[in-house]
Amino acid sequence: MEREDARKLSPEAQHERRRQVVRAYKRGVNRRQIARDSGLSYSSVRMIVNRFKQDGLRGIESGRRGRPAGSCRTLSSEQEEQIRRMIWTSAPSNSSWTSLCGRAQQACF
Numbered sequence: 001m002e003r004e005d006a007r008k009l010s011p012e013a014q015h016e017r018r019r020q021v022v023r024a025y026k027r028g029v030n031r032r033q034i035a036r037d038s039g040l041s042y043s044s045v046r047m048i049v050n051r052f053k054q055d056g057l058r059g060i061e062s063g064r065r066g067r068p069a070g071s072c073r074t075l076s077s078e079q080e081e082q083i084r085r086m087i088w089t090s091a092p093s094n095s096s097w098t099s100l101c102g103r104a105q106q107a108c109f
Contacts, residue, residue, distance in 0.1 A: 003039045013064040018060040021048045 006014055017038065024034045031049060035042040051059035075083070 006040065006044070014059065015062050018048050021045055022052050022057075022060060024103075025049050025052070050106070 006017060009017070012074070015042070019042065021034055021038055024037065029037075030044055031045050034040075035045045038045065040048075048060055
């Protein structure tokens with residue numbers, strides 16, 4: 001089976017793929033064979049099996065991906081609020097957006 005990028009699958013399809021891996025593992029199929037049959041990498045199969053062995057079916061459920069909301073922010077929430085207020089209270093003409101951005105930058109840094 002040709003490998004496909006599982007990240008592009010829907011969460012339901014990803015979960016079904018993991019369940020297929022677990023069913024094959026329970027039948028005693030070798031992990032390398034599962035990887036070949038499912039189109040997943042050996043390391044992905046190994047991770048799915050290990051999560052299943054550790055946490056059962058709950059371990060293979062789809063979870064949130066990526067960074068938590070709000071992490072890696074440059075501005076503090078106070079700085080963001082200050083910029084919002086500057087934007088709402090200053091109705092710039094066509095040419096003054098640059099000066100507004102400069103004032104916001106000076107206020108925050």
